[in-house]
Amino acid sequence: MVGFTAGLLDAAVRASTVFIFAALGEIISERGGVLNLGVEGMMLVGALGGFATTAVTGNYWLGFLVGMALGTLLALVHAFLCITLKSSQVISGIMLTLLGTGLTTFFGAAWVDRSIDGFPQMTLPLVGQYLVEIPIVGEALFRSTAPDFIALALVPIVWWFLFRTNLGLEVIAVGEDPETADTMGVDVFKMRYLCVLLGGAFAGAAGAHLSLAFSQLWATGMTAGRGWIAVALVIFAQWRPERALVGAYIFGLLDALQLRSQGIDLALDAATPLAGVVNPVLELLMHPTIMSTYPYLATILVLVVTVVRFDEAGLGAPSALLEPYSRETD
């Protein structure tokens, strides 16, 4: 049981990294007032780009950077469409997801059977060798790949950036009330571009992590909707990085649980009353295919609960989210 739990936690932490990257990026983008529904597409190009680069050069760090760059490139399109041309953020985002999916399916065909040596497992520098010894959680928290540690480090960094720096204050202002920010001398366009591009970079990193560290292979559509879950996570997190971490862990756990459930035998002893009814239900609930829906069901549940509990203002949504900004009204 202990071994199972430790293994489960380890898997959960590793599975959560994707969500951390993607959700943090989306938080930055939305705090700036721009919804990015292209996360899934940006993750895919990041994954393929990172994988291909690593396969060709053998350098996974280079692959990781290329993945981020590709995500940023796609985000540049989104930024141009939404900020400069003031088009619908929803349409642009979905278009980029379709584009990313299509591009990576097409170009990725050649890379499907390849294998690479991606990021190796490592212990956290300096302190890791001691902390790893902690029972149950030690391995999970302190022995991972480099991107996992980077993602964790990014949580306090993004928090500090948003809430303890001038740039962060301007980001928040621009997402709440761009007209006010403009009259205060803040460059609204520049700040929104920055937010969207950062969001793309983080999404690219999320994808690159998937193909270089989490599973070290490329498969068509390997993000499997995690980008969409990340968008929902941002709402669950109420646009705060530290809460996004909690959400990421929850979804990481669900992801990990699904893979490991085959090892658990949850049936009741046949002699117990109602065993005849309960056992088939349990078997159904533990069926791998059914379990694979749990992250998505959880997403729906999380969204419903969060939105029902709060009205829009209490939720903490940036007030100017989805609204393009232009100075002169004529």
Added chain:
Amino acid sequence: MDEDAFLRMSGVRKTFPGVVANDDVDFSVRRGEIHGLLGENGAGKSTLMKILYGLYDADGGSVHLGDRRLNLDSPQDAIDSGIGMVHQHFKLIPRLTVAENVVLGEREPARAFRRSGSDSADSWLPDAVRDSRVARALAERFSIGLDASATEIEALADDYGFDVDVHAPVRELDVGERQRVEILKALYRDVDVLVLDEPTAVLTPTEADRLFETLRALADRGIAIIFITHKLSEVTAITDRVTVLREGENVGTVETSTVDQADLARMMVGREVLFSLDRERVELGDPVLDATGLRADDDRGIEALSGIDLSVREGEIVGIAGVSGNGQRELAEALAGVRSPTAGSLSVAGTDLTDESTRTFVDAGVSFVPEDRHEYGCAEELSVMRNATLKAFRDGRFDDGPFLDYDELTRYAESIVDEFDVRGVHDVREVPAGDLSGGNLQKLVLGRELARDPDLLVAHQPTRGVDVGAIEFLREALLDQREDGTGVVLISEDLDELFDLSDRLLVIYEGEFVHETTPEAADRERVGMRMTGGAPAAGDEAVADASASGAAMTDGGETGGESDAEAVDTAGTEGGDAR
């Protein structure tokens, strides 16, 4: 041009599609003066100031401050030049604190990085680091000097007698406090010129007085103050000089002490303005509205109307006075069929309309001018034409087989725009209603409602926030409609307006009518007092006729008695509101 002038705007020109907002305008202000900028809605005052503040690009002309010609491409340029602006709709972010709002855009680095040599000279960082440009650039972006700034802001606030908690989120502040934060924003940046855009629109009379004191103090310190307003009383109260704009042109600059309100009104509108209207005697006809025992809840589910009895006859204007928040909105909406009453009955021209849909009310000849012309009076994104025909398009005469005859609709809209003097519309099909200035939008809304020749018109604050010329027009329109036989319910906070227009006058307080009188018989002091719940002296009440229920009057008296002490206190300040 004025030699003493500190700020000089010369030959400023700005056009929008179809309208010249500023037509070769010269405008100058001296140091230490409070200079009023007066004009109707749409005269070009806001446009001129937005050019000054870098929000708009002028098509022609120049701006000089002292000897320097200014390049105003963005608000940052204006801020850098020492120009500050307090906007009519506050530019504050409710979620952020006062300090954060004030400091936004200044990029103050953390205390440790403050430039060596200033009073925060002790820092653990070596001078070389602090003075290095790279380090400063990084610190300005990636740190924030909120605590040091907060102290400075508090000192400033003390200096001017503002009482404000710099760490409070702005959403917790009331309107007067928020305006002081707006002023602090300008003071923090050490402005030489301060522009205030209709600052008293949201203030109570007491708060407005405090503001005037503050402005005088600022002017005494040498700041040039520009005070945009369309209220004549304010111009005479506080300005040293005043410039009047009319239809994009500068009509003249005068010393305030040499003119009176009538002169200013004439300059603003270009002709004599009637300040009080002649109400002709009209034969009253059949009842168009009969409401008994009306009760209704507000949006939060709390009872806002507690038993209203009201009847209105053809050719009668019934004025309802009251301080905002005593059930007026719910009453207006219930009478117009927009809000379902929780009890009671309502009939229009003999037909029982209790609990019917809004559409039924509209078809029964009820017209409604709501309080908020932007939110509820029009569809801002839609064209003037569509707004003008919103309630009329189902009329048979606009049918073209199964389609709508858009040409006919356009003609209808144009006739409303013509008849009701709606300005700023070069093409009814193209101009969105939201682009119209306050007075013109209000004329459009009233025009739409009156063009249907209603039996009953419910008008809620029809002239609020509207300039003098348009106010005169709107009130004349209401009187004309009354002569045509429409029954009008006029809900307003403006006692002058109610006294001018009403045949009967009711006072609403906490959801009930507590007083009934006529403009001829009324005592304004008593009306003002009843508006704030003050108790009448025994036997002083004007005789109520059948339309105000006896129960309501007694209740009003009882509540009045309980809250006597408070009423006496509030009557002092609120009496000002009643004016």
